[in-house]
Every structure is written in structure tokens, then in C-alpha cells.
Amino acid sequence: MTRTLLIGTRASALASTQTGMVRDALVDNGATADLHFVHTPGDASQKAQTPVSRIGVGVFTETLRNALAAGECDVAVHSFKDLPTAPDPRFIAVVPPRVDPREVLVSHGNLTLRELPTGAKIGTGAPRRVSQIRAVRPDVECISIRGNIDTRMGRAGDGTTSTVVEGGPGDLAAVVLARAGLERVGHLDHAAETVAVTDIMPAPAQGALCVEVRADDAEAVAAVLGLDDPASHARAVAERGVLATLEAGCTAPVGAYSEFGTAEDAAILTLQAGAFALDGSTRVVREASVTVDLSDVGADPLHPRWRDAARELGRTVGQKLLDAGAAEVIAASVPE
Template identity: 55%
Template sequence: MFSIGTRGSHLATTQSGHVRDALAAHGHPAELQIVTTPGDLSQAPVERIGVGVFTSALREALFNGEVDIAVHSFKDLPTADEPRAHMVIPVREDSREALIARDGLTLAELPEGARVGTSAPRRVSQLKAMRPDLDIRPLRGNIERRMSYVENGELDAIILAYAGLVRGGYGDRATEVFATDVFMPAPAQGALSVECRADDAAAREAVDKIVDVAATAESAAERAVLATLEAGCTAPVAASATFDGQGVSLRAGVFALDGSRQLVEEAQGADPVELGRKVAQALLQRGAADLMD
């Protein structure tokens, strides 16, 4: 029986439960083990404490032998390789962004000056470009807490990853789901990273059974953009890739925080990592570093 380390939120245990069920379907029974992280105990915005507090605690539990497998939201992991870990990417959930608004409104239907919650610079910059009149407020907490701000009237709308809503059973709460070329998602949004210790042969054999080729290729291309730009996961950088069985199509962007400027590049290629680097280099040549600063 493998132990799977996970944060204790509803979303984290749900997505880790999908991994547990996938492993069991391939003859490798597993159980969830909750790992409490410093980030779970903090009231500070994620952008201040950094998503690394969540991922590092899970990795510490993994490398200390407290758990056999760790499940992360792939977009939260640093882009640098971790030689102590063996990582696979299972089937990816929908990568698009979603709006949850009062009265079933869409983004275009929100009144002037509407209060919209999000703390991610990537989302803030795109919202300001699309609707400069909006009053954008910081947002903190798990999915349930974030949705409560709309339900109790503190906010008119919030922006969340649609993948989290679907995994948590809240997909029907979305009042609008944006096409990726309209509102670009974070690199590897909707993808999970499943890690085990590199020297654990039994766990490696188990997790290798749940690899998804498309999710792996798409995530590799998107995260190569982030790595080449040397940007953190909270930087105003977005990327969306699709794998057609032969190669990858990639679209990536870097945004000014005030919404005044957007740089977007697109390309196709057979090697996901080289494609991501190529697109990132094109963005850098157009001044992406200045926008990120």
C-alpha cells in the first residue's frame, strides 16, 4: 500500500484521490496522508508567502520517507529539476480560466466598477486590459472561501482556474469559461505532478502506469516558456499548448501589470521543450523582461 502525501483542502484531497484511484486501477493500492504546510496556517496572500511553502512541505515529507508519493498542482512547482524525485504527469483537466459572478453575469455584463477578486498578477494584468474600469480586489483562501465572497455580496465576481472547480465538483458555478486565446491560463494549469523518490523502484513502476502523453508534452512546452523567461509561477506570464499526437502548438504571453501592454507569441514544433524555449526567446526579444520587471 503506497501512501500519497497531499494538502488537506477539499481540492487537494480530491485531485490526490483521482491519482489514488488511477493507481488502484493499475493494481497499485494507495491511501491519502494529509501533510500540513505552513501556507495552510497562514492568512497572508499566496503572492506574499509564495506557493513554494505548499510544494516544499510535500517534497520534504516525500524525501524524509513519510510518504511514498506526493501530488502537486504542476503550475505551483519550481521549474528547476529536482534530481531526488521521479515525476510523471497524469491526464490533465481543462486548463481554461473561469468567472464566477453574481446573478449569472459574464465579464462583459458586469457593471462598471464591479469588484472582481483575484491576486494573481497574470489574471490582474489581463483583466485590466479587458476591463480597465473594474475594481480588482485581492483574493485569499481555498475555493469554497473564495466563492463565498460572491455569495455574501462582498465581491461581484472572482476568477478561478476551471480545473479546480471541475475537480471540486463546482463546475456548474462558473458563469463564464474563457477560451485560452481570450484569457490565457498559467503554464501547466490543470495539470498534476505526481512525484516519488527517484530511488524507489516500486513507486516509480506504479506512477509510470498513469503517465499521459498529451498532458506531459503540453506541460513541458508551457513550463519551458516559464523557465526560459526565468519567471516565477506568480509572474504575469501565461501559456497554452495543445498536442495533436505529432507535435505541439503553443501560445504564450507576457503582460504589463497595468494592462497597458501585452506580448503574445505562437509557434508549433515536435519537441515541446525546444518549442517553449523558442517562444520565450521571441518574447524576450520583444521586451518581455521589462514587462515582468
């Protein structure tokens, strides 16, 4: 490596921590790398508490991609779930090892979702989470929240003291967050519960990072290829294939969860995905499995053959959902 790779990132604690992990991995592999901070419109909307569902797809990623394309940075690190589903031919993407994609509940008194008192206020603005929470606990009230992890965790309190102000610290009984974020910033000990996938199915590719470089930057491509974890990449591609088939954005009430088998069936990738009515009344879930040989790279290492098998699995499950009426469920659940 003859130059220092500049890695584009948002300035939030979570984004910079995730990017720092990528930088450290690159350095461990012999590269020289440093962080390059990029301000995005999504950061301003977060300060204004605008719900992500109203901002639009790619709010946190478009500016980073533009900076990468313009040569302002050499590498961009995204939360894979936030990227548009259509691949961008300008870039080569790799996926480092994924962490647990499930949700966690941070609550006053360390109560679980089922233990929260009747009428409890739960902080989350994602339609996917809201719809599934309402199915499990139709009595609770979901409150849209924004902010960094510390701010959102701080909203969890008993909400009863005279000093509590609505929208301020301690005004909610609980908040729902991605386990991956808490794990990466070292706050997993604050979680009262890791929520079962059967209660809240994660977002497609949640817990996975996507590291992009310009396709014509051979030096950067060579540097990041060693970061790719084929199993994590295959799972993320399969899950995002569901979104692509449904023609749904990352804020749609759609969840997906995949896993490889163990022992003799280790090459079997199973994917389940669902579409959920915002009022909690309807849950359409379908599943399929396929053999994914991660050693089958094919003629082009940058676009391995196993990725096609994973993508086709996503299409299969997505089509099953469409056949079961998922499009109507999603259309009826678009927030006003």
C-alpha cells in the same frame, strides 16, 4: 506491490480530492495506496489571507517534497503549475491526463466578464489574472482574495445589501478561478463563463497534476509510470519551459497555452505564451509549433525523447518573448 503507498497531500478539499483521484488510479492499476496528510506553511498563510504573490515560489510544494524525500510518504501530488521550474533530480515525475486549463468566472447573476457592471469588484490576487482582466475591463477593481474554493465562490454577490461585510460572503461582483479546480470538486455548474484564452491566458501547466516519487524507489516508480499521459506531460513541459527561459516564478504575470493538432497534424504541438503588464497596458504574446512524436521514447523510458522536443518548444517561445521585451514587462509588474 508488496506495500501500501502513502500519498502525500495537503488537507484542503481540492488537494485531497485531486490526490484521491491519483490514489484511485493507482488502485485500479493493482497498487495498494492511501492518503497521508501534510500541513504546509501555505495553509497558514491562506488563513491569514496573505497574497500568494508575496509568499514565494513553491509555498505549497516544498513541504510535500521534503516529506517525500524523508520517506514520510511514498508519492506526492502537486498542482504542476505550483512547482519550481527546475527539475529536481531526487524525484521521478509523471502527469496524469490534464483537464481544461482555462479560467472561469463565478458571478452574481451569472454575468460574463464583459457583462459585469462598470466599477465591479472582481476577486483574484494573481498578477497574471489581474493584468489580463484590466486589459479587457480597465474599469473594474481587482480585489486580492484567498481561501478554499467554497469560500472564494461565496464572495460573489451583488455587494449592495446592508448585511454585506467587506471581505465576507457576497461582497464581490465576481471571482475568477481555475476551471480545473471547480471541475474536480464538482462545482463547475457555478461558473457563469469559461473565459477565452484570448482574454485570460492560463498559468503554465494549469489543469495538470504532477505525481512525484523518489527516483531510488523502484517499486513506487513502477507503480506511477502507468499514470503518465504523454500528451498532457508534453504540453505541461512546453509551457513550463517558457517560465524557465524567462526565469520567472509561478506568480509572475506570464501565461501559456498549448494544444496538439488533430487528424493529419496530430503530432504538431503549438504553444503560445504571453507576458502582461500589471496595469493592463501591455500584452506581449508569441507562438511557435513543433512536431512532437509521443511514440519516440528513446533509450530511457523515464526521460523520453519527446520531452526534450516539448522543452525546446518552450525555450523557443520564451526566447521570442525575451526578444520582444517580456523581461522588462515582467520586471515592471512585480507587485509592491
